[in-house]
Amino acid sequence: VPPTSPATDGDRPLVVGVDVGGTKVLAGLVGEDGSVHHLTRGTTPGRMASPEAVEETVAACVRRAAGDRVPDAVGVAAAGFVDATGARVMFAPHLPWRGEDVRARLAERVGAPVLLENDATCAAHAEASYGAGRDAGSMLLVTLGTGIGGSLVLDGRTWRGAQGMAGEFGHMQVVPDGAPCECGRRGCWEQYCSGNALVRDARSRLGVEPTVLTELCEGDPDRLTGPMVTAAAADGDLVARRTFTRIGEWLGVGLSNLVAAFDPALVVIGGGVSEAGDRLLDPARDVLAGSLVGAGHRDVPPVVRAALGPEAGLVGAATLARATYC
């Protein structure tokens, strides 16, 4: 049974942000300046788990981030489609939620009002408020995590879409009859450019070329992870570096399409894969500059790394929750 009265820190409301991704849950206390305290993490129960199992993981992370206190508001960034009212996760390829009233169920578990929003929309709000997009009037955010999410900030406002489902860039078809996707289609962009794509590409080289990745995963391709590829590339491993070049080039292909459509002032790349920095972004910039329509007759927008790191989603969710409830 959760405690029932909020214990604020003096006059300052206590706001917790949570990011529910396909593999992990991140939570933290978020200050008015966007700073994060008491960062805590959990493992997301798999797609075959019950919705309740995911909700209990979220609630446990909120309790750890808030210490013994009850927060005044909780913002939840979810890797899925959130309906226009912000009550339900309608569909989430990597999570078990399918239309459940997640906002009300989480509010009951944590004993505080909950704001629910798509994770990329939250990250975009945070980057536009405190991060890489602070000075840009319009911004395209592409987050490369397990899959690809994203969001558009136009004239300073996040565009949620008519049904709250804008920004699903990962399921843009870039290869007809291409690689099968968890969404049921084929050739989706996230099959060529995401954390999953990075690991799959690197795995395909194990045993083919000498690479430190073989040692890092102890000879078991199933144990290879994205952070291993990032670390190996940083250490000079050529196989890992070429993997980032290929993923980066596919990033550039998708960005060319999105920039042609939106014409944003700035492109911001977030998510775990973006931790590789210019190793990923330089090939993307090259492809964008070479293939954006009318590239010789316009400014190609800068492509920069997100400034807030993996906490962007929870910071944005908490910021939106604070604006709504505090």
Added chain:
Amino acid sequence: VPPTSPATDGDRPLVVGVDVGGTKVLAGLVGEDGSVHHLTRGTTPGRMASPEAVEETVAACVRRAAGDRVPDAVGVAAAGFVDATGARVMFAPHLPWRGEDVRARLAERVGAPVLLENDATCAAHAEASYGAGRDAGSMLLVTLGTGIGGSLVLDGRTWRGAQGMAGEFGHMQVVPDGAPCECGRRGCWEQYCSGNALVRDARSRLGVEPTVLTELCEGDPDRLTGPMVTAAAADGDLVARRTFTRIGEWLGVGLSNLVAAFDPALVVIGGGVSEAGDRLLDPARDVLAGSLVGAGHRDVPPVVRAALGPEAGLVGAATLARATYC
């Protein structure tokens, strides 16, 4: 030498709209209710012509549309990138303008203030004001002409882009290393779904299958036009009908990408190719419903034909010119 004082029709300002496309120029007097009078047309000088030749064609059409009178304002919809200030056409794949100050040069020729805007942005403004999108808060317009143009209306406003270059949907890459495009890239959407793509697809069947198209073009594939394919399909010609099915399916592929990204309330299809109506739109609707990510968990937006026909661009340009100058 143009006359120097406007001759208004009583108190009502005289506003002319012009649409400068890749193959033709359309002009007309546009009333406050969006109605078009004195519709006139000219042939666009080819890409190898001088900028001045195109400007003289535009001015001649304005003079014909306005009769002997000098308009109070002229709106020009151009099939190209218009800069953020609305003064220059920066780049136009099918026109010779490359950074010229088209607005000032045309204003001098016609003796009236000129508003210059991208043609698809104008058409979207017209459809959102008087046409298919009158009741929709957000709308994706895709215009299938010689190439593919388009525009986004979000919360009732046309999104022009940071540099005025949003909506270049035709150059979304849908096939890696696909068909070469006039823009210099390969595999652009407009190579598979546009007036040019329609004619190319139909041409490839001449002499392969029996079709009335062979007679319509008098045995010369170079004389085949889009309207011939539309007419043949309406008359029941199977080759022409299958061509529309293929173009419509490619329309659906691109729409799936754009709807996943923007989540508009409504999709409006304009341009000459859209005159085929459901013959084109039904295959597109099927592909969209079958391949839009999360399609089972959301409403798939309606795909409807533009209401204003080929005059949408000039109506929108005139409406914007009236709002600015009258």
